[in-house]
Every structure is written in C-alpha cells, then in structure tokens.
Amino acid sequence: MAEKDLTDDEGELVNRLIEAGIQKNTARTLVFVASQDETKRREIEDATDLQQPEVSIAMQELRDLGWVTKRDIESQGKGRPVHAYYLDKPIDEIIEEIEEKERERIAEIEKNLEEIKELADSCL
8 A cells, every 4th residue: 555556546545635725745645544454554654655663653643633533452461452443324324424524514615705896806
C-alpha cells in the first residue's frame, strides 16, 4: 500500500479522500483497513509505509469519526498490548458521510458567493 504498491483504483481513492479533506495518512490507513476484515497496527504500518506514530494518529482520527473500532488482543507474555482494528461500518456508509460533508461544504461556498454578490451590489 506504499505509493508504489497501491492499485490504480486504491491510489485514486486515496487522492479523492484527500481532496475531500481527509489527511493523507488517514486516507491511506482507511483504504487499507477497508480492504481487510481485521488488521493489526504493525500490518497497517507495513502496508501503508507509515511509521508507528503516524498510524496511531490516523487510527485515532478514524476512531473519533466512528469509522474504525479497536479490539484488544491478549498478548503472550510481556510487552505492549496488541490491538486489532476493523471498520465499524461498511465503507459505503463512510463514503455517504463524506459525501454529506462535501455537500454541506458546497452549500456553504454557494451561500458565501451569493452574499459576496449582494454585498458588492450594495457597496457599488
């Protein structure tokens, strides 16, 4: 899933998610997690070519959005706990949420442009 490992469609999806306002690392992480039933942080790091802190930040953002759930896995022996991640809802629902936010943004832009025109008319 590093840039060179993305399929054309996956790369285009990441680019479109970025254009929709999602951070690059978050978009890459989302696309990878969506392609898996369940995955671990280390697998995400390897697949996306991101470092541990970058994955942690992306996963926290995805969890805050309600798109990804974290499940604790019992570790064998000592060491850091292992977490598994999976989509909390189907990718189609996530895309619908993104679409709704984009439509709201378009409406705000259109309203702002209309107000600019009205103010310009009243000033000139």
